[in-house]
Amino acid sequence: MASALLRHNRHLLGLEGMTPDQIEPLLDLAESYALLNRSRKVPRDVLRGRTLINLFFEDSTRTRTSFELAGKRLGADVINMSVAQSSVNKGETLLDTAATLNAMRTDLLVVRHSQSGAPALLARKVEACVVNAGDGMHEHPTQALLDALTIRRHLGTLGGLSVAICGDVAHSRVARSNIHLLTTMGSNVRLVGPPTLVPGALGRLGAEIFHSMEEGLRGVDVVMMLRLQRERMSSGLVPSAREYFRFFGLDRRRLELARPNALVMHPGPMNRGVEIESSVADSTQSVIQEQVEMGVAVRMAVLDRLTRGRHSA
Amino acid sequence: MASALLRHNRHLLGLEGMTPDQIEPLLDLAESYALLNRSRKVPRDVLRGRTLINLFFEDSTRTRTSFELAGKRLGADVINMSVAQSSVNKGETLLDTAATLNAMRTDLLVVRHSQSGAPALLARKVEACVVNAGDGMHEHPTQALLDALTIRRHLGTLGGLSVAICGDVAHSRVARSNIHLLTTMGSNVRLVGPPTLVPGALGRLGAEIFHSMEEGLRGVDVVMMLRLQRERMSSGLVPSAREYFRFFGLDRRRLELARPNALVMHPGPMNRGVEIESSVADSTQSVIQEQVEMGVAVRMAVLDRLTRGRHSA
């Protein structure tokens, strides 16, 4: 049965509702692309003659570059469209954009938008396969998939693990997608942070809530740190970077509370000295760089999978 | 005999002076590219090894994207060069830019510029084929060609029609190119709008002038709306968006004055509720989305045609 969010296997809008037998083959395909990337032996004809448009309403050099690379390596014609939020009149205009993209015979549409649900709205109106590259506080599915692939490569499984997601969970689409994926795969998720960033209401997502790093990290297999947006400080949710690091930063001492050789992860870009100590980010337990590598591979797998078997008429 | 503006069949600077036997084969070629776009069967070697530079002195995501797609689908190496107007010292520097583009062995140069005549100036100095992608208040030839192709697909001809171009005609390069093409093909053009935007002097272009939508739309085959630039209001040429819509917006009631099934067109992006009512823009009479689709096809035909048979030495 197809999930509500990977509708008809045509779009990747979120991970909520996806099943293990949808996730595992996608990770297997991504694993094979990771190997092809290393040997520079990616077949160039997978997306030849296909048009991929990167439609970014929010800036993100890393994610845009990752999708651009994924598309180009598979032979697609890749076009970047950056749209300043200010010049958009919302609603109707987003639909006009959808109509334009249809008319241009777009095959794959990668969308980042500050409003939750914008990619889903577009997906209802475009003939292209839509990939959500991050929407508001909703989901960022390719990030969670690349995190999962990285974990699976090191720990051999995505089931039965204990994973701590630490920091600004309330505002994080990365956290939301990871919670859906990890609980679906049978792992236990802990959310760790101050009550302003990890309110008790998040428990409904099926995760345990901790307001202390010392308690939250005890015995976990994976420590996943989130980036602290600077506006959280100006808006008063966090007193200061220094205070934040003192109570919720990941340092060597706290990492020792996790399982020996627990994985350290971060979606990047990092605020070193704010949410994570430099020496921890660069330690042998860190798989942060591998996350970036798996990001390209996962995006190649998603682009390949969504277009495969789709006739082009 | 080659037209003065498609000089030696090498550049496409405007439609003034082009003859029906130059226009029709270009539309035929575009029609064939429209079909190839739909079936994703565009031959990738038409422009292989050719360099296309998109030189945009004015921002235009839609037009730039349309040319970028056209070039990439035909296999060209496409480079986007956006040049902030402010940093340009006009005249001499434009010629230095031309010299640089020659030295880089540019084959196709797509130029948008706020000054009328800038593409023609460049065309005199570069070895590349120049395509005018809109210059000041002068011309926007590929827009008129795509409009013509869209009309021909629906009405079977470009001759003997009655076409109303409505709105800010005085400042519109889109209108100017359309007037040249449509009158050349034997159609009758009406210009409709307030005297500030449609002064009587425009009559010299061979079109009829109307200052009332009710009169101007009566019995026409095609209603072509223009985008109202917001600066027309700040400069006092138009009282307000609401007033404008009341007198010169295209709504259902006014559209009924035209022929049954008259085509509704707009070069985009639309100001819904200003120059056009949403329900009209989305009605079955609207071919606005098809205009975008034909835009890519027309640009492919132009790029193909200008370079065809040109030796590359």
Next chain:
Amino acid sequence: MASALLRHNRHLLGLEGMTPDQIEPLLDLAESYALLNRSRKVPRDVLRGRTLINLFFEDSTRTRTSFELAGKRLGADVINMSVAQSSVNKGETLLDTAATLNAMRTDLLVVRHSQSGAPALLARKVEACVVNAGDGMHEHPTQALLDALTIRRHLGTLGGLSVAICGDVAHSRVARSNIHLLTTMGSNVRLVGPPTLVPGALGRLGAEIFHSMEEGLRGVDVVMMLRLQRERMSSGLVPSAREYFRFFGLDRRRLELARPNALVMHPGPMNRGVEIESSVADSTQSVIQEQVEMGVAVRMAVLDRLTRGRHSA
């Protein structure tokens, strides 16, 4: 023996320390690419499947475009990453960028940065071949190579010549790279300009210092003008554009002091009427446009040479 700066033939960070038998074959290869560019017969598979990232921390449309063209013509997947300096926290973050580029399996990294040494720092951390596209006041090696190729094409040699580099030498990475290359090849370099821009201390680079154009240009084979940055005037190093031109601009009268048919060069973009008279820039002695053409060819040669023979695993 490999030079310290073209380390293990893997990076091109600067020309200081390079030997004639490293420089000559690179120019020979560039010469062959110049011919292939003219005939549009560049083999598209030299960099097929390779990823080239243009990482520009400073804006430069010309240099970025030149590298983008060079990469695309050789078949590479080219990605532009423009990074606003302001958003970079220096040091650590540059290393995080390096880690990200490694993870993305970048093969070639072209870097421009306002800080001298930034490309060298990146080169120590990335697996990609790094090409310095201009760093602070340090070096701009591909510019000097393209200047050398242009000179060699006209004068048949790079040895035994007398070359005057005129203008803001103190702040110029272009001048620095040219001094290294020309003195290495056995030519005599004169630096000409006011004491504020050509301080006596530059004599340690092995060049003669002149504070008068009339003396400096006498009998030279090549006059290489530098661009005068406007901030030199606001910072008081130069009184005004008019004054500057009067004493240090290249005009017809001064050019006559050089050898008959001496070459006139400029790295572009020119400030006509400030450092160079328009009629001189456009005269038959000017090879400024050819410099741009050789720029693409030299960059193709560098990209080809650095990756050649490197296994991709």
